Amino acid sequence: xxxxxxxxxxxxxKAKETDYKSMLKHVWGNExxxxxxxxxxxxxxxxALDRCRRSILFQKDNYAYFIALKDTDExxxxxxxxxxxxxxxxxxxxxxGTAYQGKGYGKETVSLLLELAFEELHAEDxxxxxxxxxxxxxxxAERFGFQYDSSYExxxxxxxxxxxxxxxxxxxxxxxxxxxxxPVRSQRS
Numbered sequence: 001x002x003x004x005x006x007x008x009x010x011x012x013x014k015a016k017e018t019d020y021k022s023m024l025k026h027v028w029g030n031e032x033x034x035x036x037x038x039x040x041x042x043x044x045x046x047x048a049l050d051r052c053r054r055s056i057l058f059q060k061d062n063y064a065y066f067i068a069l070k071d072t073d074e075x076x077x078x079x080x081x082x083x084x085x086x087x088x089x090x091x092x093x094x095x096x097g098t099a100y101q102g103k104g105y106g107k108e109t110v111s112l113l114l115e116l117a118f119e120e121l122h123a124e125d126x127x128x129x130x131x132x133x134x135x136x137x138x139x140x141a142e143r144f145g146f147q148y149d150s151s152y153e154x155x156x157x158x159x160x161x162x163x164x165x166x167x168x169x170x171x172x173x174x175x176x177x178x179x180x181x182x183p184v185r186s187q188r189s
Contacts, residue, residue: 010109126175
């Protein structure tokens with residue numbers, strides 16, 4: 001399992017119990033962030049600590065990470081990918097606190113996840129999904145050359161809201177042809 005993926009300004013790393021306050025502030029308790037996510041918001045420090053502990057356990061056996069600033073190690077977001085079928089990977093959520101959006105951290109996160117999937121895990125393709133009205137996620141997908149292939153509706157579990165999810169795909173061939181490939185600066189456990 002890859003414990004650390006290091007970019008220029010951020011790293012994707014496994015959660016630490018001390019991350020609960022920054023995750024509560026930047027992600028779990030921030031409506032501007034959780035309105036785009038499937039997960040239920042968290043509002044108290046006690047619930048955030050519990051959620052952080054569950055994240056630590058989940059991340060042990062999954063390609064799931066907290067996004068942290070390299071210079072301060074402060075957790076500002078989270079992300080994950082999974083293998084849906086052999087050789088086929090998909091993102092399972094990418095979110096960054098609003099105070100850190102528009103600074104290139106989303107692009108850096110997606111780049112690190114694509115490097116992990118294609119160069120380390122030898123993915124055949126990578127699926128990226130986002131709520132239809134999430135323009136930032138749509139532009140991020142376009143920037144990396146993802147091709148739209150379908151939409152579907154779902155009921156968000158925590159609030160019963162009907163959401164349309166746009167799904168797009170990036171193939172190994174397209175990724176390699178883009179010239180965006182490079183070595184993942186990672187550490188294995």
